[in-house]
Amino acid sequence: MPEVVKTAEFVETKFVSFFHENPLELQGGGFLSPVTVAYETYGKLNALGTNAILVCHALTANAHAAGYHQGEPQPGWWDGLIGPGKALDTDRFFVVCPNILGSCYGTTGPSSMNPKTGRPYCADFPAITVRDIVRVQKELLDFLRVQKLATVIGSSLGGMQVLEWAIMYPEFCETIIPISTSARQSAWCIGLNAAARAAIMGDPQWDNGNYDEQPETGLSVARMIGMLSYRSPDELKERFGRKQKNEDGGYFDDKNIFQVESYLRHQGKKLAERFDANTYLVLSRAMDWHDVTFGRGDLASVLGKISLPVLAIGVSSDIRYPIIEQKELVQFIPNARYAEINSIHGHDAFLIEFDQLNNMISEFFTTSIRGRL
Known part of the structure; x- marks a missing residue:
């Protein structure tokens, strides 16, 4: 793969609000209005709107996936993957990373102001699911005029979002890359x-x-x-x-x-x-409710309907989401392949083993999306 170049420019988190007139109806029956989304973008969207990549973050992360905020010494949490010459090459792709619904880094969540009371939602914040998170992400991408995603990528809770993208909006995605995740939350987790x-x-x-x-x-x-x-x-x-x-x-x-x-x-x-x-x-709770089969059928039939190219990545030492769960995805998804990060760092290897991830993702792109943008 090309030589990795360090990302140097400053980036800013942006904000946009949706669901003002028509509230977001949640899977569990609740409603939210309005919904603010914090997000960052890297690279430029092409004229056709087809070179975008959606990065889905895990439980305690935020929209700052790459680059530097002015005055902060540390880059974004996935800076090792996002930038010129890296697997998520910003000279080629328009990379979007939103803070997820329910979080506390700018997107509407329990710590946000409840417009009905003028105080934070706190315990009054409604139950949400991974599918709700994905619906809000789709709203953001429509706002950004993205027409198609070259890939959707994420690990852990982010990987759950990735799988839901392939099921909820299959025509919107060219490929997906779920990392260290499962089709449904295990009793262990x-x-x-x-x-x-x-x-x-x-x-x-x-x-x-x-x-x-x-x-x-x-x-x-x-x-x-x-x-x-x-x-x-x-x-x-x-x-x-x-x-x-x-x-x-x-x-x-x-x-x-x-x-x-x-x-x-x-x-x-x-x-x-x-x-x-x-x-x-x-x-x-949203993670625990994650189950791609809920309301859809059995696992084989649900995953079997995912026809796009899939790279499922596991970590050799992951005890949170062991590799058998990523191999299960490959077992049932027709056009899926498996790659394994060899690491002692466990589940958090997706935040550490950037050399291995860059190589795996770049190789996958070479055979799956090159020439399609």
Whole structure:
């Protein structure tokens, strides 16, 4: 593949609102009006509107997928894949990354203002599903005058959106790339999310979702639970083993915690400082309700109707969404292929192993969309 060039220009998050006159009717029966969407774009849309790529983010991410915000030292969370010469080549593609419905980074969610009350929605925010998220994304793409997507790509919750795109709007997509995801949420993942939600709701500060101050303890513990499945046992063993924070301290000193404990506490604190607890509840529920077969038929028939080229990517050490779940997609989708990231980093490898991802995606594009734009 071409040499990867670092993205250097500054980018800005943009905002647009929809569903003013006609509210968004949600799959669960609720309504939202209006719906604001935060999004970023990279590259230029061609005259036909056919060179767009939709990037779908995971649970706690945002629209800032690539480039730099002015004054911020860190690039977007997928900068290793998006930019000139990278797999999602902005010299060739118009890349769109919206913050998803229900999130807390600019798109309407529990922390947004409820126009009926003049206060944040908090616990009054309605239940949403992955299909609702995708409908809002389609509204954004229509606004941007996108006529067709060269691909839809995303990992984890993002991968769930990718699969729904292929089912809900098959004629709008040339290809899809679901990463580290499944056709339907497993009991294992539902259980992990339930434990995380219990941590949040067990924090007295949560106040049945109507808090003024973030329930930081509960959200921190929720993140700690999640991190144990986002990384791998082998990675934690290699990085931390049984080492304590102070190797010269007392072994039985309660304050001399193990390094892995310190790591988890740090990750929990970081999330509590940047995310919203009610948002965690709403989006984790949306993940648990994810099931491409719901209201459609059996798995073989639903996936069998996806006729476009599919690259399903798994991670060798992913215990959250193990590779058997991506291989299941390939088993039932006629024009699907499987690629595996070899990594010790577990589920989070999609945020780390950019060399492997760039190669896999570029090779897939060579055979699946080259010359079609």
